[in-house]
Amino acid sequence: MTPPDLDRASALFLDVDGTLLEIAASPELVVVPPSLPGLLAHLHDQLGGALAIVSGRPLAEIDRLLAPFASSAAGEHGVAVRYDDGTLEEAPAGMAVPEPWREALQAAADRWPGVQMEPKPHGVTMHYRLAPDHANDVWRLVRALVSEDHPHFRLLPAREAVEISLRGRSKGSAVERLMGQAMFQGRRPIYIGDDFTDEAGMSMARDLGGVGLRVAESFSGDPAQVRSWLVRGAERLDGGAPRAVPTGISP
Ligand SMILES: [Mg+2]
Numbered sequence: 001m002t003p004p005d006l007d008r009a010s011a012l013f014l015d016v017d018g019t020l021l022e023i024a025a026s027p028e029l030v031v032v033p034p035s036l037p038g039l040l041a042h043l044h045d046q047l048g049g050a051l052a053i054v055s056g057r058p059l060a061e062i063d064r065l066l067a068p069f070a071s072s073a074a075g076e077h078g079v080a081v082r083y084d085d086g087t088l089e090e091a092p093a094g095m096a097v098p099e100p101w102r103e104a105l106q107a108a109a110d111r112w113p114g115v116q117m118e119p120k121p122h123g124v125t126m127h128y129r130l131a132p133d134h135a136n137d138v139w140r141l142v143r144a145l146v147s148e149d150h151p152h153f154r155l156l157p158a159r160e161a162v163e164i165s166l167r168g169r170s171k172g173s174a175v176e177r178l179m180g181q182a183m184f185q186g187r188r189p190i191y192i193g194d195d196f197t198d199e200a201g202m203s204m205a206r207d208l209g210g211v212g213l214r215v216a217e218s219f220s221g222d223p224a225q226v227r228s229w230l231v232r233g234a235e236r237l238d239g240g241a242p243r244a245v246p247t248g249i250s251p
Contacts, residue, residue, distance in 0.1 A: 001213065002218065003192075003213055003219070006043075006236055006239065008047070008189055009186070010189075011053050011187035011189045011190065012192075013175055013201060013205060013212070014192055015053075015055055015192060015195065015198050016066075016193075017056070017057070017195075018194035018215060019151050019194050022224075023129075026116055028127070033227065034067055037068060040053075043230060043233065048068075050184045050187050052073070052192070053073040054073070054074045054076070054171050054175065054198075055077075056197060058120045059075035066241060076166075076175075077163070077165055077169065077171055078169040078171050078174035078200075080122070083153060083181055091166075092168075092170075095122060095152060103110065104145065105141070108137070108138070112186070114131025115127065121155075121168065122166055123164050126138045126161060126164060129194055130177075138162060139162060142162055145164070153164060154233045156197055157196050158196060162189075163197075171198055171201035172203060173200075174201070174247045176208070188211075189209070190205065191205035191213065193212075194215045194216065201214075219245065
């Protein structure tokens, strides 16, 4: 679907990896264009604060990557939600992947070259982008740890990765919670994401009268096109005048 024009009644929900930023060989290697935090801050102001980051990364990671920009955000696929006033909501509080699971996953990552374990405050992600031959090994292991009817945890497939995540929370539940905040209310949500885990966010945005945009379909799979669309949106909200983007920095 062709991305709609941003207007003053829009609310933006943006995934990070594969949406705002190009996917890197491993999560710590992503490159943040220097103009991006300023662009997000400008849009955040233009939309009256109705801009949220919705990522699988922990909140602290999102903040570190996009600093000095900080806003409403959902981390770990909706397990942690932070509102614009800084209020944090983590649910269920204190619930995290058991230590013996983490140890088993780390031991496996040590055993399988290229497989990377990313510990998070609540969940754990096993990445096999650099070791596709071990995809089946990784899946066998996480399936052995997390039964399909486990009361607290579930497996979340992601791009060349699988996450052990808490049940009952998703990017969709995060969008719903954030849309209940005053600055989002009455707005038309536009959710942009690239991954399986974004589908819940997209369908919630649609349920709430908005749109869900897949990067692959609406932006040719290219985060640079997402950023260009955001720049054009900021210009439009500025009243048509081309926005002063620092020279030498492509969107
Ligand atoms: Mg993504």
